[in-house]
Amino acid sequence: MTTRPVRIGIIGAGFSAHFHLASYRKVYGEAFEVAAIAGRDPAKAAALAAQFGIPRQYASADELLADPAIDIVDLCVPNNLHVPLVLQAAERGKHVICEKPLGGFFGPDGAGADWTADGYSRAAMLDAVTEQTRAVEEAVARAGITFCYAENWVYAPPIVKLNRLMAASGSTLLRIQGEESHSGSHAAYSRRWRTAGGGSLLRLCAHPIGAALHLKHEEGRRRDGKPIRPVSVSAQVAKLTAIPSFEAEARKHIVTGWEDVEDWATITLAFEDGSVAQLTSTDTRMGGIRNYIAAHGSKAVVTANINPNTTCQAYTPDGAYFDSEYLVEKTETKEGWSFPAPDEDMVTGYPDELRDFIGAVANNRAPRSDLLLAMDVMLVIYAGYLSAAERRVVDVLPYLQR
Numbered sequence: 001m002t003t004r005p006v007r008i009g010i011i012g013a014g015f016s017a018h019f020h021l022a023s024y025r026k027v028y029g030e031a032f033e034v035a036a037i038a039g040r041d042p043a044k045a046a047a048l049a050a051q052f053g054i055p056r057q058y059a060s061a062d063e064l065l066a067d068p069a070i071d072i073v074d075l076c077v078p079n080n081l082h083v084p085l086v087l088q089a090a091e092r093g094k095h096v097i098c099e100k101p102l103g104g105f106f107g108p109d110g111a112g113a114d115w116t117a118d119g120y121s122r123a124a125m126l127d128a129v130t131e132q133t134r135a136v137e138e139a140v141a142r143a144g145i146t147f148c149y150a151e152n153w154v155y156a157p158p159i160v161k162l163n164r165l166m167a168a169s170g171s172t173l174l175r176i177q178g179e180e181s182h183s184g185s186h187a188a189y190s191r192r193w194r195t196a197g198g199g200s201l202l203r204l205c206a207h208p209i210g211a212a213l214h215l216k217h218e219e220g221r222r223r224d225g226k227p228i229r230p231v232s233v234s235a236q237v238a239k240l241t242a243i244p245s246f247e248a249e250a251r252k253h254i255v256t257g258w259e260d261v262e263d264w265a266t267i268t269l270a271f272e273d274g275s276v277a278q279l280t281s282t283d284t285r286m287g288g289i290r291n292y293i294a295a296h297g298s299k300a301v302v303t304a305n306i307n308p309n310t311t312c313q314a315y316t317p318d319g320a321y322f323d324s325e326y327l328v329e330k331t332e333t334k335e336g337w338s339f340p341a342p343d344e345d346m347v348t349g350y351p352d353e354l355r356d357f358i359g360a361v362a363n364n365r366a367p368r369s370d371l372l373l374a375m376d377v378m379l380v381i382y383a384g385y386l387s388a389a390e391r392r393v394v395d396v397l398p399y400l401q402r
């Protein structure tokens with residue numbers, strides 16, 4: 001147990017760094033300090049440091065990692081930097097909070113900026129990602145650090161309640177359904193495999209996949225003392241925005257411009273106990289973000305609506321009346337009926353997630369969202385890409401056990 005506050009260093013100064021910092025402010029019951037920040041854009045990092053009272057700013061991730069006072073590095077950087085920075089942090093003996101996903105495939109060694117994933121072997125991608133997960137697992141074990149996988153759905157209060165109801169009822173989780181969808185990422189990096197590592201299946205479906213795997217891990221641990229793992233994967237992907245009649249429409253309400261990545265994906269996981277999960281994601285859904293998990297158990301059925309939910313329902317005949325007020329992520333309009341989120345960070349699970357991570361490091365215990373979950377999510381997603389490309393069910397167990 002540490003005797004002084006846990007000191008956290010944030011790497012990255014964009015969207016996720018901002019919501020992590022806002023959520024650290026809502027963490028209670030743990031002694032900690034956000035002590036430093038490093039971003040590629042010093043002005044953005046300085047603005048966050050000023051807004052959130054962070055005492056030290058470094059010009060690079062390397063410099064922050066070299067600070068002996070930092071206990072945990074919180075990686076809020078693009079996906080392609082996750083694995084390299086986790087490995088560097090482990091070498092320096094720093095605990096890690098890693099945003100989702102754990103890593104990904106961004107092109108073969110030596111690939112130029114114009115590399116595209118079109119026609120590239122998905123089997124080779126899955127092999128490469130399997131090697132990545134093994135490298136991270138070994139580095140974390142060797143260094144004896146705590147790896148915290150920032151899958152906030154594990155901590156989202158509706159999903160926590162779903163899990164408790166499944167535990168209370170002693171249910172076998174027969175079937176899990178879930179979705180994360182919205183009208184499209186606006187981030188430029190998301191358009192291309194080279195910078196994103198995949199499309200909707202990786203960026204969005206990582207959340208429902210993470211939640212479904214977590215629920216089966218938990219069910220196995222409470223019944224038999226070990227997690228129930230996935231054994232096979234079947235997936236389909238598509239680019240719905242390439243449908244000619246849609247392309248011909250003059251007025252668009254959803255994001256377009258996807259290059260070599262999909263904007264829709266669906267994946268079915270089969271688990272070692274014979275249960276299944278059916279999960280979907282798309283960047284083409286209007287009407288605000290749709291985030292939910294439904295569990296069909298043997299003794300209970302529970303739907304966990306992260307977004308939208310009906311805690312607050314609003315109507316206005318003119319969206320301009322709500323101009324100064326945030327409603328909910330990714331709505332195209334504020335007019336008509338809407339479902340404003342009273343506290344989006346809380347219902348999304350961010351403060352509870354960070355509280356668990358700080359407590360895990362302070363008390364030398366495992367976090368609820370751990371490395372096993374991070375690795376299973378990665379391998380399931382890339383097995384999904386292989387399944388979609390070869391139009392077959394892929395056995396994922398050999399990759400999990402490699």
Ligand SMILES: NC(=O)c1ccc[n+]([C@@H]2O[C@H](COP(=O)([O-])OP(=O)(O)OC[C@H]3O[C@@H](n4cnc5c(N)ncnc54)[C@H](O)[C@@H]3O)[C@@H](O)[C@H]2O)c1
Nearest residue numbers: 012013014015016017039040041061076077078079099100
């Ligand atoms: N859990 C969630 O709900 C959620 C939501 C959004 C994003 N994310 C994850 O967060 C991660 C970052 O996404 P984002 O939306 O914050 O992206 P972003 O582009 O808004 O921010 C990324 C930041 O990383 C910085 N950066 C890039 N290279 C760097 C380097 N070498 N050293 C230091 N800083 C560097 C950039 O300057 C930028 O400030 C992604 O992995 C994404 O999957 C998670």
